[in-house]
Amino acid sequence: MTSRQHTQLFIFFASVRLTVIVLLTLAATSVIGTLIPQNQNVDAYLHTYGPKLYRLFSVLDMFDMYHSWWFRLLLVLLTINIIVCSLDRLPGVWKIVIKPPDFKPSRFLNASIQRKVAVSSIDRVQPILEKALFRSIGKVRLERFPNGYHLWSEKGRWTRMGVYVVHLSVVCLLAGGLIGSFWGFDGDVNIPEGETVNAIRSGNSGKSIPLDFEIRCDKFSVSFYESGAPSEYRSTLTILEKGAPVLTRDIIVNDPLRYKGVNLFQSSYGNLPSQNLALSFTSRATGMEYKINIAPGQTVTVPEGLGSFTITAFNRDHLFMGRSIGDAFVGTLSSPTGDTAEIVLPVKFPSFDKMRKGDVIVAIAETETRYYTGLQVASDPGVWVVYAGFLLMIGGCIVTFFMSHQQICIEALADGNICSVTIRGVANKNKIDMQKKMDAIATAAEQIKI
Amino acid sequence: MNSSGILSVVTFVYGFAAFLYLTSWIFKKTEPGRLATWVVFAGLMGNITGIAMRWIESYKLGYGHAPLSNLYESLIFFAATLATVYLLIEKKYHNRIIGAFAMPFPFLAMAYASLSPNISDRIQPLLPALKSNWLIAHVVTCFIGYAAFAVAFGLSIMYLLKEKDSEGKIRLLERFPKIGILDELGHRMVLFGFLFLTGGIITGAVWANSAWGRYWGWDPKETWSLITWFIYATLLHARLTRGWHGRRIAYLSVAGFAAVLFTYFGVNLLPGLHSYGAMVQ
Ligand code: HEM
Numbered sequence: 001m002t003s004r005q006h007t008q009l010f011i012f013f014a015s016v017r018l019t020v021i022v023l024l025t026l027a028a029t030s031v032i033g034t035l036i037p038q039n040q041n042v043d044a045y046l047h048t049y050g051p052k053l054y055r056l057f058s059v060l061d062m063f064d065m066y067h068s069w070w071f072r073l074l075l076v077l078l079t080i081n082i083i084v085c086s087l088d089r090l091p092g093v094w095k096i097v098i099k100p101p102d103f104k105p106s107r108f109l110n111a112s113i114q115r116k117v118a119v120s121s122i123d124r125v126q127p128i129l130e131k132a133l134f135r136s137i138g139k140v141r142l143e144r145f146p147n148g149y150h151l152w153s154e155k156g157r158w159t160r161m162g163v164y165v166v167h168l169s170v171v172c173l174l175a176g177g178l179i180g181s182f183w184g185f186d187g188d189v190n191i192p193e194g195e196t197v198n199a200i201r202s203g204n205s206g207k208s209i210p211l212d213f214e215i216r217c218d219k220f221s222v223s224f225y226e227s228g229a230p231s232e233y234r235s236t237l238t239i240l241e242k243g244a245p246v247l248t249r250d251i252i253v254n255d256p257l258r259y260k261g262v263n264l265f266q267s268s269y270g271n272l273p274s275q276n277l278a279l280s281f282t283s284r285a286t287g288m289e290y291k292i293n294i295a296p297g298q299t300v301t302v303p304e305g306l307g308s309f310t311i312t313a314f315n316r317d318h319l320f321m322g323r324s325i326g327d328a329f330v331g332t333l334s335s336p337t338g339d340t341a342e343i344v345l346p347v348k349f350p351s352f353d354k355m356r357k358g359d360v361i362v363a364i365a366e367t368e369t370r371y372y373t374g375l376q377v378a379s380d381p382g383v384w385v386v387y388a389g390f391l392l393m394i395g396g397c398i399v400t401f402f403m404s405h406q407q408i409c410i411e412a413l414a415d416g417n418i419c420s421v422t423i424r425g426v427a428n429k430n431k432i433d434m435q436k437k438m439d440a441i442a443t444a445a446e447q448i449k450i
Numbered sequence: 451m452n453s454s455g456i457l458s459v460v461t462f463v464y465g466f467a468a469f470l471y472l473t474s475w476i477f478k479k480t481e482p483g484r485l486a487t488w489v490v491f492a493g494l495m496g497n498i499t500g501i502a503m504r505w506i507e508s509y510k511l512g513y514g515h516a517p518l519s520n521l522y523e524s525l526i527f528f529a530a531t532l533a534t535v536y537l538l539i540e541k542k543y544h545n546r547i548i549g550a551f552a553m554p555f556p557f558l559a560m561a562y563a564s565l566s567p568n569i570s571d572r573i574q575p576l577l578p579a580l581k582s583n584w585l586i587a588h589v590v591t592c593f594i595g596y597a598a599f600a601v602a603f604g605l606s607i608m609y610l611l612k613e614k615d616s617e618g619k620i621r622l623l624e625r626f627p628k629i630g631i632l633d634e635l636g637h638r639m640v641l642f643g644f645l646f647l648t649g650g651i652i653t654g655a656v657w658a659n660s661a662w663g664r665y666w667g668w669d670p671k672e673t674w675s676l677i678t679w680f681i682y683a684t685l686l687h688a689r690l691t692r693g694w695h696g697r698r699i700a701y702l703s704v705a706g707f708a709a710v711l712f713t714y715f716g717v718n719l720l721p722g723l724h725s726y727g728a729m730v731q
Contacts, residue, residue, distance in 0.1 A: 016687050019684075023680045023681075023683055024680070024681075026680050027677045027680035027681055027684070030673050030677050030680070031677060033673060034670040034674060034717070038668065177666070186664065225513060225575040226512070229574070229575050229577070230577065231513070231575060231576075231578065253578035253579050253581070253661055254578070254579065254581055254582040254584075254657075254661050256663065265662060265663045266578075267662065376663050377663070378663030380663075380664075383659065383665065387656075390655070390656070393648060393652070394645075394649060394652065397644070397645045397648055401641040401644070401645055432634060
């Protein structure tokens with residue numbers, strides 16, 4: 001590349017025109033992903049869009065557009081733009097910022113904001129001016145010349161760096177996001193109460209991700225408001241290293257457990273079939289009730305020669321006549337004659353089986369609710385870079401928006417009988433604030449008006 | 451009277467204030483305007499009382515929480531912020547015509563909250579995911595930002611009207627603030643709004659990270675707030691470094707506010723959205 005092409009490329013990347021174009025393009029394309037639901041399954045898309053549109057959208061990565069090459073390219077473009085542009089301007093600004101204060105009245109002659117007041121004596125007005133200037137800007141410097149003096153004050157030079165802090169923060173956000181996508185992972189795992197896991201299922205690929213420690217769920221509980229809406233999900237978790245417990249803590253939504261850079265979030269829960277189940281069998285003929293312990297899958301013999309009973313399934317939302325009756329065990333009763341009947345044992349309705357009017361009534365005698373906790377497990381080493389970016393961005397914006405580099409130079413001149421005070425102000429932004437300050441000084445000076 | 455009762459009255463108070471400002475502007479009378487300032491003030495006091503009472507009522511119901519948890523409550527808070535921002539501007543710039551362009555917003559927000567059949571004013575218990583101080587910080591910063599953008603929008607409209615009539619033929623526009631002041635004031639509101647929108651996105655991200663382990667998930671609401679942010683960032687750069695002023699900046703400010711409204715209301719119309727309460731169980 002010739003050096004001319006070099007500079008042209010540099011100018012291209014340093015231009016704010018590119019920024020405006022990239023930002024507006026990002027805004028416009030981001031809309032797409034909110035109109036087309038992202039990351040759903042193929043059938044849903046085929047159903048909504050038909051095969052032709054589906055193929056087109058799919059080629060353009062519309063179904064996962066925020067991770068598509070072209071959207072990433074826009075982000076990279078923004079990053080290069082912001083870095084090149086800042087590097088282009090920073091040295092100049094830095095020089096201004098670190099330069100020791102040096103005062104040249106000539107620099108103020110063309111100041112865009114000026115006020116002129118005629119006074120009766122420049123000596124009498126001097127303390128008034130000094131006080132007013134100190135109040136509106138800060139430390140005042142005085143320099144005399146044969147027929148007058150200059151008062152000069154300056155503040156907020158460093159605020160010129162604010163914009164670069166904001167730009168640095170944007171780079172932090174993008175870098176943090178990148179770090180997370182390379183070295184982070186994210187998945188979920190369900191742990192039944194009392195059990196231990198050492199791997200989770202990846203949220204992206206569904207593959208198993210091993211952890212270098214184990215997680216045990218000691219207990220899960222859910223509490224409800226009177227209205228029935230959930231109020232709190234709480235899991236007691238123990239972290240184990242090579243089988244030895246190292247840490248036990250409760251987590252609730254919004255209060256995750258952090259261990260070795262991995263965060264465990266409470267995200268869902270559910271019920272499991274009880275391991276300790278006792279059924280009661282009541283014989284219609286004799287009225288006797290027998291209590292028998294049984295485990296899912298197990299077959300037991302029913303007394304009085306009434307056959308045998310096997311638990312075949314546990315349904316979390318068992319449907320009866322189209323309505324959910326909640327958790328239910330399902331079993332098969334085989335009578336001695338060889339007939340079989342399917343029997344539903346809802347946990348909440350113990351006398352449900354009476355309706356069947358069989359020779360034996362089966363009911364749940366003892367059970368306990370057993371929960372599993374659903375955890376979201378995530379590790380994102382980039383998150384601290386992102387958070388640093390957040391702080392820089394807020395701080396940088398406050399400095400940039402609400403502070404400015406302000407200088408005021410007051411020239412007091414005794415030209416024969418005519419004494420005058422000229423106030424000249426320079427500010428890199430917020431000129432209105434500057435005007436107000438100068439008006440205040442001018443008003444003060446008018447006390448010594450002729 | 452309970453909080454909903456007070457807040458319905460406040461709706462009409464704001465409506466009356468907006469009406470007074472419009473009258474004062476259109477008929478060039480100062481008295482209605484002067485009265486309007488006090489009416490807004492009274493409305494704001496009622497608004498704040500309503501919010502405080504709602505807070506207390508939620509404790510009495512046994513699930514106390516800051517009244518910032520659903521659309522109704524956020525609209526009420528939005529109206530209070532708008533009225534506050536407007537009163538501050540009026541105090542600083544001594545121009546009541548801005549009131550004719552700013553005060554309809556809190557009225558509309560309150561009217562929508564009170565009258566829309568889709569919005570329930572029942573105090574509901576908080577879902578587990580919403581129990582977070584970050585959520586409160588998130589809602590507060592977002593709505594301060596939105597209020598500033600709404601005022602900036604009103605000022606942009608005034609700018610565009612005034613600019614069309616550069617020869618000063620239309621008598622209604624005579625007492626508008628000078629065009630330079632409209633431009634500058636609008637811009638200050640945008641800066642203010644941008645800072646708070648940035649804060650709102652950040653607190654939202656921190657909250658999402660503490661609840662679900664991800665600070666950004668491209669969900670439609672998040673994405674639309676980012677779109678809004680991009681539009682206002684464009685405005686800042688166009689103005690500062692490309693020297694855009696006046697009309698084009700006013701158009702960008704209008705576009706930005708349209709994006710704000712969409713982030714707030716429109717997102718619910720999009721397909722396949724998870725409402726944030728439903729993300730946990
Ligand atoms: C999302 C990305 C960006 C954000 C959030 C951002 C933010 C800001 C902010 C807040 C300001 C101050 C505006 C004001 O004072 O009114 C600013 C100024 C500026 N930005 Fe950016 N910016 C971004 C991207 C860029 C890019 C890519 C460039 C590259 C050309 C750029 C160039 C500038 C320049 C030249 C200024 C003016 C600096 C001055 O005061 O001299 N910005 N930016």
